Amino acid sequence: MVFDAIKRAFSRAAGGDSAGDEYLEIDLGKEEAQQKVFVKLFALKDYEEVTNILNFLREGYTIAVIDIKTLRQRDPIELKRAISKIKKTSDAMEGNIAGFGENVVIVAPSFAKIHKETMPVKEEKKEFTSRWD
Numbered sequence: 001m002v003f004d005a006i007k008r009a010f011s012r013a014a015g016g017d018s019a020g021d022e023y024l025e026i027d028l029g030k031e032e033a034q035q036k037v038f039v040k041l042f043a044l045k046d047y048e049e050v051t052n053i054l055n056f057l058r059e060g061y062t063i064a065v066i067d068i069k070t071l072r073q074r075d076p077i078e079l080k081r082a083i084s085k086i087k088k089t090s091d092a093m094e095g096n097i098a099g100f101g102e103n104v105v106i107v108a109p110s111f112a113k114i115h116k117e118t119m120p121v122k123e124e125k126k127e128f129t130s131r132w133d
Helices: 002-014 028-034 047-059 069-074 076-092
Strands: 038-043 062-067 096-100 104-108
Touching: 038 047, 047 062, 047 076, 069 076, 076 096, 076 104
Parallel strands: 038 062
Antiparallel strands: 062 104, 096 104
């Protein structure tokens, strides 16, 4: 759609079409707004399931929350291979990857950033007052 308009604009310019001060306005935000972002849960039980996760990540609109507990208990070497493969794909897409606890890995595409620093929880001290005092 957008590329066809760009192609026509360049073909007119290359063909010597003297149209004067014509310009082409492209609204890229319109197409992005039509795509929805999905937060998808995955359970990584076997190394072969990495392919399914990577296919969703390559679409570009999926934030993957991956439970790695089963594979971690079953075969830590296979888990290391799987995480390495997911990390390489995430890096190629300029995305983010982060561990959440011992059993969860989160992978986000380039438009989302995972904040990896732990934020301190502020405890509010409230005085207890009773209506009967």
